[in-house]
Amino acid sequence: MSTSTKFTIHEDWTVVILSFLIIGISLFIFIPEVPVFSWSDTGDLTAKVFNFKNLKIIFIQFIYLIFIGTLGVFLIGKSVKYFLFTFPALYFLTLVALLLAGNSAIKSVNLEAVIFSLLIGLAIGNFFKLPEWFRAALSTEVFVKIGLVLLGTSVIFSDILKAGSLGLIQALFVVLSVWYFAFWLCRKLKVDDELAMMISSAVSICGVSAAIATSGAIKGDAKKLSYVISIVLITAVPMMIFMPLIAQYFNFPEEVTGAWLGGSIDTSGAVAASGTLVGETALKISTIVKFSQNVLLGLAAFAISVYWTYSQNASSETVESKPTLKVIWQRFPKFVIGFITASLLFSFLITAETRDNVKDSLKNLQGIWFALAFTSIGLETNFKDLLANNSRKPLYAFLLAQLFNIIITLIIAFFLFS
Template identity: 85%
Template sequence: MSNSTKQFNIHEDWTVVILGFLIIGISLFIFLPEIPIFSWSSVSDLKEKVLNSENLQIIGIQFLYLIAIGIVGTFLVGKSVKYFLAVFPIVYILTLLALLAAGNSEIKALNLEAVIFSLLIGLVIGNFFKLPDWFRNALSTELFVKIGLVLLGTSVIFSDILKAGSLGLFQALIIVLSVWYFAFWLCRKLKVDDELTMMISSAVSICGVSAAIATSGAIKGDSKKLSYVISIVLVTAIPMMIFMPVIARYFNFPEEVTGAWLGGSIDTSGAVVASGTLVGETALKISTIVKFSQNVLLGLAAFAISVYWTYSHNKSAEAVESKPTLKVIWERFPKFVIGFIAASLIFSFLITPEVRDTVKDSLKTLQGIWFALAFTSIGLETNFKDLLAYNSRKPLFAFLIAQLFNVIVTLIIAFLLFG
């Protein structure tokens, strides 16, 4: 890498804040990207709806839009733009295959999200084909996922949460604190390493994948360990999404209780919506509000985790005699959290509902595609067999036990607050 490139190097977290608000600004004032169609039910339907010239043109424009943002980000963080241009089209095509798979009507009926296929496609290729080192090094996983997290802030609207009253937020707060501490205690008892302990605790208690990613950013965690946690979250969310509504129906739980139970214990937003839909409109509304309430706590949790991590893992020479200074805490603080919170505040209080309704679908689609690109990249850079062998089964046991605790505690609290 040349010296001329290095002098433009900006901290990656600040870069994603810049890029996130660049995307938001473009959507609000300049250009609202059209949403490609990926829904299909048969081969003929695939040709007519997805592979027609108009939709392919929209996909092509989306590709140019994403790669342009990616080039700016790659340049700002001081990585090779040449290698990015070589790698990004491949990652994008693989992600399109995941979106096509998830768009099939039979797959949709199973409520499987595109990010699951993105991760699986990446893992298959990354584990069965030898990718060159320059290819893996050019993957912009953290850049993609943190842009998605900043855009996630645009969907966390405080007014929507407040309309449902304080119960949802109160429940989210109790669950996050109690489940996080239990998961943390359990991981320590099982001697799970510190990075996995933090990621597992946050994933189980807050909001699954997004919380694991935010925590990894806050502690500058290993991306392979993050991939491991994300895989567990996605795999366990599927049976929970299917069987929890069945259990609720069998025991005749009230819809309000069921919604609060689903929203507080299922770890991915898509799975929460899917399972809430299986129960009814009231359950869907409350489950979504509870999950959004947990998303609101994501920024605060990432801040608290970054401060804790700085104090407990400060290896500098000064740490022997003193605790980290505010400067050290600020340097280690995940700046993308500022973007997430700022986006949420702007879309909650400064933008009119009419404008918000105009741009929300487009921004949600962009958020989804950045996450999908990130999951494809995570799969490509992860040697899953080595990771499983290295970590044994303790992290998996810790996650499953903590998730069981989460399900039980959330149900009790749901009955106390909504029963």
């Protein structure tokens, strides 16, 4: 009697395959158009967003995404049928989030689409009982990791080096000092190791992307990731508003202010908005510093995955036992290879002209995959249970680590940029 084995590919390798399929389509077949979601009033909404041309672009994007998603679900061995039932609803909810974020009043306070994606998902996931098959069909990890690999296409080394090495030096000092302090603080407050790793990376590196990459590297709980992301997004708003005011009150030099904002505010959108409030120089420096931290994301995910493999192996077996290179490779997050490869490809092998042609489209696709992931995370998460299980210690740890981040980044910014 013969038995058949279902063909599957490891999730991270599937993500790398899908991400480079997306990049290949943009480079060699066609460049997906970017839908318009910007509007200011109902008349504007009808004229710009709900016109036939834009609706057609949105529909083509839906077909494109469901094709990529279905291929991914098939390769990792999940139910294609349930995915095809689930994805249209997920896409619709994400479109609502993009529409809300596209309003000019909301844009003026720089609330990003991912905030609305998460809130919509949390509202539905917490107030309505979703079928188990619906939750199981959500491919959150795949969506997140595709977005991260595509993020690598925007990390161009020449752009950073052109602006000098100070941004990278600051990023390195801030990341190392803040990460270590945050992790030490989490341990002191008895926050569990998974949450501690995500919080430390989110505060020290680049907010949401770092939390996601860390969760992927340690195979973390999506509910804990949702908790960290929520804190990051909520705290970014007051920081974005008050830090430029503090800098102006104390007459900090614009270069110092830019380095301070870029090194301590956790989301790229909030960094850009706060830099704009100060001036052109501050905007430029803040963007370079934040970009420099993004460059360190791949290296950080690699280091975290190796550390996690060693520490978990030691705690689960014996203190003396050490994982072999084979075990480290098995547990290593392969999407990090995709991120670094995409960055190297777009930094050194693709012409500037080609890069300029595809960058807006790839940035839009990166954004939509992240937005889909945040909607999924919200749908999967019971926020009340999460708060009950974790108490408020992770929140205290995050806020104290963020305060340390603000102070140490300002000191380093003065030392390097004044």
